[in-house]
Amino acid sequence: MIDAHAHLTDARFREDVAAVIERAAAAGVERVLTCGEDVESSERAVGLARAHPQILRAAVGIHPHRAASCDAPALARLRELAQDPLVVAIGEIGVDLSGRSAPLPEQRAALRAQLALAAEIGLPAVIHLRDAPEELRAALDAGRRRVRGQLHCYSEGPGELAGWADRGLVPSFAGTVTFARNARLREAALRAEALLVETDAPYLAPEPHRGERNEPLRVRDTYELIASVRGVTVERLAEDTRAAARELFGARWE
Ligand SMILES: [Zn+2]
Ligand SMILES: [Zn+2]
Structure with a gap:
């Protein structure tokens, strides 16, 4: 299994990140993408990946919540970091109009500048989207x-x-797919051709661990739910997500 999106540099992992990574590996998680x-x-994501290259890969980028910090020196530093062979994507970038993020003009500028950076250096993007599908479509189409x-x-x-597949985006399903009210999301997990699975x-945290600190080994709960929805074994779903990750992130993922 893979955990295609996590934040292992979060303060909540400061005390025990090595144990968290070890537990994930012992539970059958072969790759974790930790995102800036x-x-x-x-x-720090790149540093952590260097310390655990057998399991970690890194994405480097500026989240919409921090869009104001996406100035020219920041972009230059991301470009430098992306040269590390353990960096497989530019992210987490995106657009979030839920009201908890930066003002839209700042988000729009940060998203477009980082999409341009990803295009220029030939890496994929890791994209956060909340309540703003039109804004994301416009940014992708403007590149x-x-x-x-x-x-x-x-x-x-x-x-x-x-519509997202046409634009080259692969959906990545998190623990939210296990929540009882999210029937449409389970329908999407059934229909998606290529897909990834993540913890964030x-x-x-997926059911039955909702409310707890989530960690990569919990990706198994989401794999089990999606496998049952798709009528396949966890092993088969793991093969499919491994192939999707390899296809998206390229040779650096291996
Ligand atoms: Zn996010
Ligand atoms: Zn995230």
């Missing part, structure tokens, strides 16, 4: 070169999948 949220956490990416913590229904740890 700003320059500093991106630097001179097409950027492929992970649409992390997929939260729309089955009907929206094709330390956030979003």
